[in-house]
Amino acid sequence: MVSIGELSQQTGVSTQAIRYYEQIKLLPAPKRADNSYREYDDSDVERLQFVKRARQLDFALGDIAEILAFRDQNEPPCQYVMNVMAQQISAIEERVADLQRLRDELATLHRAGLTMPEDIEMKQCVCHLIKTGLSNEVGNDE
Template sequence: MPGDLPIGALAARVGVNTKTIRYYEQIGLLPSPRRTSAGHRRYEVSDAERVTFIRTAQRLGLTLDEIRQILLLQEDGQQPCDYVRQVLRREVARIDRRIAELTGLREQLTTLDRRPHSTAGTGGCICRVIEDAPGLRAGAGPPRLDVFAERSR
């Protein structure tokens, strides 16, 4: 029967694993599928299109909650494009901030690498390159590792 896809076929068709499909069902992004008399899930072509939409939206930086909101708007008969544009503008602003932070960190690391460092008097010293880092010493503000933190998805 056309559109009668078992979970493995759906997963292969859209390039995800079966756990992802089950997870999307569990959190309400994908409707519960029909089931055979043996309890096996059966999906429609529209489910493949929906999973593809979800994955594409994730690659654009949208969170699952944002994707859920888009799907709810669409299911309510509304055009979600204005909402999507707002989300994308926020994502662009977040990326711009992250680029600025990474650019600053890159400059600090390049400067630190070019500085001459003394190896004299290293008693109790672990590594002068790090310990002599201007403005990066403990107590000089939060560590810069936050620039690598991923946005919650």
């Protein structure tokens, strides 16, 4: 039997996060010692290790809860996990593409800004470009 502090150390999850997981029912309410301290056993450690690792893989707590619910009902969660993973992968790919587009846009604006004056009114400087974008200002003869 380990205390919440020991569980925290063994898993690298903060004690507040552990209590939070209990509150949202991701972890079962543990037994209490006479002094009302929480007491955890090996299966609790294992469950929390799974949660920790799934969080590192950016699974949402709701997804993790569903995965654990399968197991709690003696059903293999693997199929569900595979689906969540596939979704995660495409979500990440989309997010990366978005971020790269954003990065390119910022880098272009930044380069443009290096050649521009400071301007309180923001009509002639990089601040203005933020609002309008580059297209109708730079490299666009019309």
